[in-house]
Amino acid sequence: MSLSYIFREMLRPFYLLVGIFLVSISPMFTSVSGLQWPGFQAIGEVLQKIMSPGSLIYTNPTSGVERDLFPIIFKPFWSSMSVIGIALIVSLTSALFLSILLRFVSGRLYKGIMSIASIFQTIPDVVYVLVSQMFLVWVYIQTGVKFAKFTGTGTEEALLLPGVVLSLLPFIYFLKTILAMIKDEEGEPYVDLAASKGLHKLRIVCVHMLRNLLVRLAYQSKFIISLMISNLLIVEYLFNNFGMTVFLLNYTQPPVFFVTAILFFFPIYVGLKMIEGLLYLMTQQEVSL
Amino acid sequence: MKHIWKEPTFLLGFVFIAVMLIGSFAHALFFDSMIPKTPFTYDENGQLEGAPPFAPFDHSILGTDMAGNHLFFYILMGAKYTILGTLAVALLSFGLAFVIGIPLGFVQKIKFFQGFEQVISVMYFIPASLIAYKFLKPLMIEPYDGFPTTLAFRITVEVIVLALLLVPPAAILMANETSEVLKKEYVTSSRVLGGRGWHLFRNHLIPQLKESWLRLLLMQAIQATLILTHLGVFEMFFGGTHVVYGIVVEPPSPITFDWASIIGMYYDTIMTNMPWLIGVPLLFLVLFVLSLIGITNGIQKSLRASKPEKDHSFEDMELKQADPSDEKWFELLKRNA
Numbered sequence: 138m139s140l141s142y143i144f145r146e147m148l149r150p151f152y153l154l155v156g157i158f159l160v161s162i163s164p165m166f167t168s169v170s171g172l173q174w175p176g177f178q179a180i181g182e183v184l185q186k187i188m189s190p191g192s193l194i195y196t197n198p199t200s201g202v203e204r205d206l207f208p209i210i211f212k213p214f215w216s217s218m219s220v221i222g223i224a225l226i227v228s229l230t231s232a233l234f235l236s237i238l239l240r241f242v243s244g245r246l247y248k249g250i251m252s253i254a255s256i257f258q259t260i261p262d263v264v265y266v267l268v269s270q271m272f273l274v275w276v277y278i279q280t281g282v283k284f285a286k287f288t289g290t291g292t293e294e295a296l297l298l299p300g301v302v303l304s305l306l307p308f309i310y311f312l313k314t315i316l317a318m319i320k321d322e323e324g325e326p327y328v329d330l331a332a333s334k335g336l337h338k339l340r341i342v343c344v345h346m347l348r349n350l351l352v353r354l355a356y357q358s359k360f361i362i363s364l365m366i367s368n369l370l371i372v373e374y375l376f377n378n379f380g381m382t383v384f385l386l387n388y389t390q391p392p393v394f395f396v397t398a399i400l401f402f403f404p405i406y407v408g409l410k411m412i413e414g415l416l417y418l419m420t421q422q423e424v425s426l
Numbered sequence: 427m428k429h430i431w432k433e434p435t436f437l438l439g440f441v442f443i444a445v446m447l448i449g450s451f452a453h454a455l456f457f458d459s460m461i462p463k464t465p466f467t468y469d470e471n472g473q474l475e476g477a478p479p480f481a482p483f484d485h486s487i488l489g490t491d492m493a494g495n496h497l498f499f500y501i502l503m504g505a506k507y508t509i510l511g512t513l514a515v516a517l518l519s520f521g522l523a524f525v526i527g528i529p530l531g532f533v534q535k536i537k538f539f540q541g542f543e544q545v546i547s548v549m550y551f552i553p554a555s556l557i558a559y560k561f562l563k564p565l566m567i568e569p570y571d572g573f574p575t576t577l578a579f580r581i582t583v584e585v586i587v588l589a590l591l592l593v594p595p596a597a598i599l600m601a602n603e604t605s606e607v608l609k610k611e612y613v614t615s616s617r618v619l620g621g622r623g624w625h626l627f628r629n630h631l632i633p634q635l636k637e638s639w640l641r642l643l644l645m646q647a648i649q650a651t652l653i654l655t656h657l658g659v660f661e662m663f664f665g666g667t668h669v670v671y672g673i674v675v676e677p678p679s680p681i682t683f684d685w686a687s688i689i690g691m692y693y694d695t696i697m698t699n700m701p702w703l704i705g706v707p708l709l710f711l712v713l714f715v716l717s718l719i720g721i722t723n724g725i726q727k728s729l730r731a732s733k734p735e736k737d738h739s740f741e742d743m744e745l746k747q748a749d750p751s752d753e754k755w756f757e758l759l760k761r762n763a
Contacts, residue, residue: 149544156548163561170574171565171583259648259715263655264708267689271701278699359550367553371656375693382556386660389560402551 153406154399161395186392206393210384214400216296217373217381221365223300224307231304232311237342240319247316254313258306262368265305266375273298299376306368307361311354318353322346352420355412362405429728436724439717443509446714450505459503462486464494482702489702491692497706504683504707507664509714511585511684512654516647518589523596523642528631530597531604532623546594554591554649555656561587566662567678568669577681580666592649596642607634637726644722651715658686659693685711 162183165175194205239250319342322328331341366382373380381401385394416422430436453459464486482489488498562584565575573580607613613630621629654664661667663680664687670676677694680687685707692703 152541152544153548153551156545157552159545160548160552160557160560163557164563167561167564169564169569171579256716256719259719260712261648261652261655261715263652263659263689264712267696267704267708270696271704274697274699275701363550366551367555370553370556371659374660382553385552386556386559389563394560398552405551 161391183391213380220300224303228304228308236315299372303372433724435720439720442717446505453502461499462496507682507684512650514585515588515650519592520643522593527597527600530601555653655686658690661690663687
């Protein structure tokens with residue numbers, strides 16, 4: 138932990154800020170007739186507005202109504218965070234459960250599952266969302282049972298269903314990764330030792346392998362988060378949820394986008410950094426997430 | 427590459443894409459992209475029998491929408507834009523990533539590049555389709571007095587923007603892979619012996635990395651499909667969204683009718699009992715992605731099959747015919763022992 142290392146780590150969020158700023162001013166470079174150069178003055182004005190986030194207002198593009206950004210912004214924030222949380226919990230637990238069950242299957246079935254999973258992984262996420270919505274409509278028409286709230290209507294939003302739909306793609310990814318890791322861990326000496334001591338297969342998996350699996354899975358957390366955010370955008374849009382990503386999609390004023398994006402991505406970034414720190418404490422390995 | 431036509435996955439994917447493209451262009455050339463319409467059907471007595479929407483196989487092969495437009499011809503019309511647009515984005519972004527990534531792999535550890543990589547890592551958090559939507563919105567949504575730009579211009583800009591969005595991760599991946607290969611021992615010794623850039627590229631990088639480049643090209647194509655589908659759902663259709671500012675409120679309609687935009691156009695009908703309107707374009711998108719995967723797997727397999735790994739002259743050579751002074755003779759002895 139030298140001084141330059143700390144300096145480098147301190148600089149990292151700054152780079153991220155630059156990136157978000159570039160994305161937030163990007164709409165200024167296009168106009169109806171093509172590309173344009175907005176001029177430094179316009180960019181400077183955006184910077185000025187960002188400096189006073191408390192007084193930011195956002196304009197509804199269809200009705201033209203102006204509202205204060207704060208504190209309305211916290212509503213979509215909690216909506217998005219709970220959808221992501223539900224999805225993460227559902228996908229991780231079900232993938233862990235299923236892969237522990239599948240640990241006892243033959244090699245042939247394992248290969249089949251892996252190839253099916255990798256094909257399912259490449260199918261666009263829109264397909265999952267739309268097919269699940271079509272399925273729910275079909276169930277409703279057939280039976281008249283509405284077993285989950287379908288779309289949000291402003292005040293009361295559906296959170297559980299978007300969460301479950303959002304968990305589909307991470308579930309496939311988790312299942313594939315965990316199965317491959319279990320296969321990998323089986324060759325380790327500690328598994329042989331545990332088996333030779335007469336421990337039950339299930340106990341070896343659940344107690345001894347699981348710890349290593351979770352650590353190895355944590356290394357993938359940045360990728361999983363990026364997968365989920367991209368998926369969240371389409372889930373929130375199609376389920377009509379008033380969430381962060383839809384907010385970012387609809388309100389194009391650069392200062393509003395910048396502040397909203399920081400508010401949304403900063404907790405996620407901090408979370409990733411905490412995982413990084415935990416990994417360092419547990420395994421003494423430096424990773425950069 | 428000789429056996430490529432014998433790979434079933436390649437053949438299936440290729441046939442699907444080729445048939446869709448040929449059909450689409452034939453539809454455009456000979457029928458002027460006309461969409462047949464069945465407003466009503468009558469039985470033999472002239473009595474009204476049915477009104478749209480018709481289910482698939484009911485009156486036309488893929489069904490019709492509420493106005494009686496045949497969905498099959500929309501699919502056919504959009505095929506060329508979907509397929510060629512996706513491939514253009516994928517190839518352009520792959521080419522750019524290639525041109526940027528490989529030289530970056532040769533020059534390692536540059537401070538500026540690391541900072542650049544950090545700025546780029548914002549792409550992990552902000553989805554590419556969100557950036558593309560925000561950036562292209564003024565250009566793609568028709569303003570009150572019509573588009574001032576041509577369709578070809580909008581398509582070109584959209585393809586370039588999407589390709590540029592896909593370049594950074596691919597370029598970083600390529601740079602990392604290149605520098606991995608260049609760090610290997612035999613490559614370092616090749617450098618010591620005087621191998622320069624082009625030699626290293628041709629003799630070490632291409633054989634090592636060609637399969638991974640192929641996978642990367644596939645990934646770029648899948649990513650392009652994903653972004654185009656997202657944009658279609660957000661009602662920003664490929665080549666621009668036609669908006670009617672008339673007295674009668676009409677939903678925005680696509681111009682090119684690529685498959686993603688058909689989904690976006692019919693999304694409002696999801697609550698009704700017409701699942702084919704969204705299901706059919708979804709099915710075609712999935713088939714398109716699957717055929718891309720099939721083509722890549724086929725090429726990969728035939729690449730592996732045609733690798734000159736084994737020297738077959740060993741097997742043909744009989745032990746007694748071999749010259750004992752030949753090195754191969756010892757090899758044969760060892761193998762037969």
